[in-house]
Amino acid sequence: MSKFGVLVMGPAGSGKTTFCTALIQYLRNNKRSCFYVNLDPAAEEFAYEPDLDIKDLISLEDVMEDMGLGPNGGLVYCFEFLLENLDFLTEPLDPLTEEYLIIFDMPGQIELYTHIPILPTLIKHLTRTGALNISLCATYLLESTFVIDRAKYFAGTLSAMSAMIMLEIPHVNILTKMDLVKGTIGKRELKRFIDPDTTLLDDDPADGPAAGKDTAEGEDPASRDNVMRGSSFKLLNRAVAQLIDSFSMVSFLQLEAQNEESVGSVLSYVDDAIQFHEAQEPKEPKDEIEVDWEDPNV
Structure with missing residues (x-):
């Protein structure tokens, strides 16, 4: 049975957990099932409690204290430990049906997405080449304020492209926090950053x-x-x-997490990438209402 999921990635402060929160709220409002997985071993606060939390397996704080590692080395250790204990993911995710959208909230260290081969190994386990058979789409978030600094914008775009090449799964790139630049940059100017060029x-x-x-x-x-x-x-x-x-390879969608229409627009691209709607069972039409034509009140 196919499963469907979205991997929410991006540098620290790009709005990953905020996007996950907005996505969960949108799905609930539209009566769609979702399963929230936190894979950030340093995350502490959530608007919605994760259905599965990596900190129940291992936490960055414990690793740094016990192993004497820094934040980046500790995070790599956490993911290496996760790869050695993949049943932690397999057992709760395996029973999920195709009606669910599985949301994976990832940490903000971009080296995980750019040159360390840990995440590709995890992707192979999650997707149709592995045990869970999840049709997975990656979303790479970049804060919209980066467009004010062209050097920072192209550095962020390069990291997004590196993640696309490394992970080899359907990919959607998103400029987040659009409300922060509305009064600074005009709509016409913002459109220039949708498709990066020299x-x-x-x-x-x-x-x-x-x-x-x-x-x-x-x-x-x-x-x-x-x-x-x-x-x-x-x-x-x-x-x-x-x-x-x-x-x-890289183009961006614009996201304003507080705007339901904006969240729905991004979700539609994700659904298309994973072919979510094509796998759903058609709903049976309601039975025709029987009418008593001899009733004078009809």
Whole structure:
């Protein structure tokens, strides 16, 4: 029996848990079943209590204390431990029917999605090549305020593209917290960031009169301001933008988590990616109402 799920990823602060909360609320309002899985071993506060929580298996706090590891090393250890105990996921998820949307809330360390092979191993177990046969779609969240800083925007876009290449599953990229940029950037300007290309660097607001020039005598070449406006940094940004443009893989949806219509729009893309509606059993029409035509009141 097929199952359906969405993997909610992205850097720290991108709004993953907020999106999960909005998604659960939307599904409940529309009488759809969902199963919420928290895979962030450091998460503490939830609007909806997870149906399955990795912290019942292992927590980042305990690992850091017992193993003497830092946050990043501890997180990697937690996921390695999860891969050694996959029954923790298999047993509660296996009985779920195709009516459920399984929501996986992931941690914010992007190295999990970009170059460490832990997550691809987990994906293989979850998806149709593994034990659980879940039709899975990844969502990669990026905070919309990144568009104000073109270098940060392209760095985030590159991490999204890296995750797409590494995970090899249907993928939806999302710009979150759109309410934060509504009064700063116009709608027409925002549309330019839906499909990233190098022309966004041609009118970068960060390019002031000193941009691209060598450090003046007496200035510290290693200072942040000088590095960020240096010619080498500009060349690096353009090379990253050209790489993204040449692959032409990344495009973004816009999300405002407090807007039900916005959440529903994103969910429709996820449903299409996992072919959720195609697998649902058709509902039987209501039986025809029998009418007594001899009744004078009819």
